[in-house]
Amino acid sequence: MSKYIVSGEQAGDRLVLLISSDHIDASNVADFRAQSAPLVQPVKKVVLDLTGVNFIDSAGLGSILSIMRGIGERGGDFRVCCVSKPIRVLFELVRLHKILDIHETREEALSAGK
Numbered sequence: 001m002s003k004y005i006v007s008g009e010q011a012g013d014r015l016v017l018l019i020s021s022d023h024i025d026a027s028n029v030a031d032f033r034a035q036s037a038p039l040v041q042p043v044k045k046v047v048l049d050l051t052g053v054n055f056i057d058s059a060g061l062g063s064i065l066s067i068m069r070g071i072g073e074r075g076g077d078f079r080v081c082c083v084s085k086p087i088r089v090l091f092e093l094v095r096l097h098k099i100l101d102i103h104e105t106r107e108e109a110l111s112a113g114k
Contacts, residue, residue: 003021003028003031004020004031004035005019005020005021005028005031005032005035006018006019006020006031006032006035006036006039007020008039008040011047011106011110012110013045014043014045014046014047014110015039015040015043015045015046015047016046016047016048016049016106016110017036017039017040017046017047017048017049017067018049018051019032019048019049019050019051019052019053020052021053022052022053022054022055023053023054023055023056023057023060024053024055024056024057024059024060024063024064025055025056025057025059025060026057026059029059029060029062029063032060032063033063033066036063036067040067040070040071041070043076044071044074044075044076044077045071045076045077046067046071046076046077046078046079047078047079047080047081047106047109047110048064048067048078048079048080048081049081049082049106049109050080050081050082050083050084050087051082051106052084053084053087054084054086054087055086055087056087056090061090061094061096064080064100065096068099068100077101078100078101079100079101079102079103079109079112080100080101080102080103080109081102081103081104081105081106081108081109082104082105082106083102088102
């Protein structure tokens with residue numbers, strides 16, 4: 001049975017993806033992908049808000065990268081915000097901080113760049 005863990009919120013011309021779980025891992029990544037895909041498909045600008053997320057495994061990282069890649073292929077803009085210290089450390093460990101556009105706050109992510 002699928003658990004509801006992803007919601008979308010329109011913020012100007014951007015879609016903010018909100019995660020209601022404290023983790024994105026093998027136990028819920030199928031739900032994460034299934035719920036986020038229809039939300040991000042019609043838009044080009046997405047902010048992934050990781051407020052409250054404290055753990056992401058390789059499956060979760062793969063799903064985030066998949067969203068980023070899909071948005072990029074459509075010429076869009078993908079940003080991540082509100083990253084906890086453990087997630088920031090993980091992103092740095094696997095060098096994702098080099099390819100993800102990471103912002104401290106949602107407001108910063110919404111107002112930056114494109």
